[in-house]
Amino acid sequence: GQQLNQSPQSMFIQEGEDVSMNCTSSSIFNTWLWYKQDPGEGPVLLIALYKAGELTSNGRLTAQFGITRKDSFLNISASIPSDVGIYFCAGPNLSYNTDKLIFGTGTRLQVFP
Amino acid sequence: AAGVIQSPRHLIKEKRETATLKCYPIPRHDTVYWYQQGPGQDPQFLISFYEKMQSDKGSIPDRFSAQQFSDYHSELNMSSLELGDSALYFCASSPRWFGTGWAVEQFFGPGTRLTVL
Numbered sequence: 644g645q646q647l648n649q650s651p652q653s654m655f656i657q658e659g660e661d662v663s664m665n666c667t668s669s670s671i672f673n674t675w676l677w678y679k680q681d682p683g684e685g686p687v688l689l690i691a692l693y694k695a696g697e698l699t700s701n702g703r704l705t706a707q708f709g710i711t712r713k714d715s716f717l718n719i720s721a722s723i724p725s726d727v728g729i730y731f732c733a734g735p736n737l738s739y740n741t742d743k744l745i746f747g748t749g750t751r752l753q754v755f756p
Numbered sequence: 757a758a759g760v761i762q763s764p765r766h767l768i769k770e771k772r773e774t775a776t777l778k779c780y781p782i783p784r785h786d787t788v789y790w791y792q793q794g795p796g797q798d799p800q801f802l803i804s805f806y807e808k809m810q811s812d813k814g815s816i817p818d819r820f821s822a823q824q825f826s827d828y829h830s831e832l833n834m835s836s837l838e839l840g841d842s843a844l845y846f847c848a849s850s851p852r853w854f855g856t857g858w859a860v861e862q863f864f865g866p867g868t869r870l871t872v873l
Binding site for chain 1: 760787789791798799800801804812814844846848850860861862863864865866867869
């Protein structure tokens with residue numbers, strides 16, 4: 644079935660640094676969603692992307708829908724301690740006429756003051 | 757803004773017992789999804805409902821059942837609990853039809869942490 648691979652698996656950065664992470668798929672997605680999850684809490688939707696090549700920002704976050712439709716990127720600028728968490732990419736499995744979300748493997752972000 | 761409500765937030769059960777998890781979607785959202793997340797794992801889709809009808813099914817054990825009621829809230833019933841059922845269970849809701857197209861964004865609740873002893 645469809646699989647979403649995220650890299651890096653984890654990141655340890657200094658407060659104020661910029662962060663980049665990506666998500667790749669073996670098949671095409673029509674929509675990319677980026678979520679952040681704090682420990683023991685539900686995923687929170689950060690950004691939704693709908694068109695190949697689309698670049699969307701949400702505050703210090705910027706995400707891009709890859710041209711090939713098989714990848715997406717998330718950038719966080721000037722990181723702060725509350726950015727700590729796990730970032731998941733996700734997409735609906737529309738190729739099977741269903742909208743259930745397939746989640747990526749996650750990128751765990753640690754920010755040190 | 758109103759969010760998805762899940763209850764209880766924590767649940768401890770013994771093996772072979774039953775559990776019922778409840779989900780109250782965001783107002784005017786007619787689609788509900790259930791996901792299971794094991795420790796260190798990404799969320800895995802279990803089942804979804806649209807307008808009170810089951811719309812899709814994932815790798816949900818036969819011991820689990822779910823339904824969506826007339827007020828759009830949903831309940832996940834889990835019987836003959838096993839140790840491996842210990843996980844976070846999330847409910848997500850979506851408005852489905854967004855006026856100009858199908859909505860794909862799903863908004864997650866805070867989850868129910870189920871521990872089976």
